[in-house]
Amino acid sequence: MINPPALTLRRRSEELFNSAERERPHKEDSAALLLFYAVECGLKSIYMLRNNLRSTDDERANAQSARSFSHNIVNLMIALNISRVSIRPAPPIVIARSGLSGHPLVLHEAWRYGEKVKDANTIYDWLASLIDWCRKNR
Numbered sequence: 323m324i325n326p327p328a329l330t331l332r333r334r335s336e337e338l339f340n341s342a343e344r345e346r347p348h349k350e351d352s353a354a355l356l357l358f359y360a361v362e363c364g365l366k367s368i369y370m371l372r373n374n375l376r377s378t379d380d381e382r383a384n385a386q387s388a389r390s391f392s393h394n395i396v397n398l399m400i401a402l403n404i405s406r407v408s409i410r411p412a413p414p415i416v417i418a419r420s421g422l423s424g425h426p427l428v429l430h431e432a433w434r435y436g437e438k439v440k441d442a443n444t445i446y447d448w449l450a451s452l453i454d455w456c457r458k459n460r
Contacts, residue, residue, distance in 0.1 A: 328370035335364035355433035364456035
């Protein structure tokens with residue numbers, strides 16, 4: 323299993339962010355998926371550094387492994403104590419075709435499988451604010 327260190331995740335977060343920015347004018351949903359993964363990598367990197375974890379599988383007495391969060395960026399935000407005033411408010415997540423409302427956890431799955439998400443620009447901006455938070459808190 324791939325088990326990267328924190329600095330590799332930090333680098334990959336920046337690469338994915340740059341790819342998302344290049345893709346955004348062409349395919350909003352593809353850009354948002356890339357940005358979601360950039361956020362996941364960035365948050366996991368900071369979590370690992372704060373908890374002195376060497377790789378994504380590493381864990382300590384008071385810190386679960388970064389891998390255990392899977393794609394749950396909300397739980398990572400909670401674990402990192404990200405204050406709501408330091409990022410944009412999380413927008414409602416609504417799948418366009420079905421009208422299903424969901425948790426940010428469904429975003430990567432919806433975009434990965436080609437589902438449209440309502441108000442993707444607002445969601446993109448929220449995810450970008452998480453990247454900004456990551457950059458300020460390295």
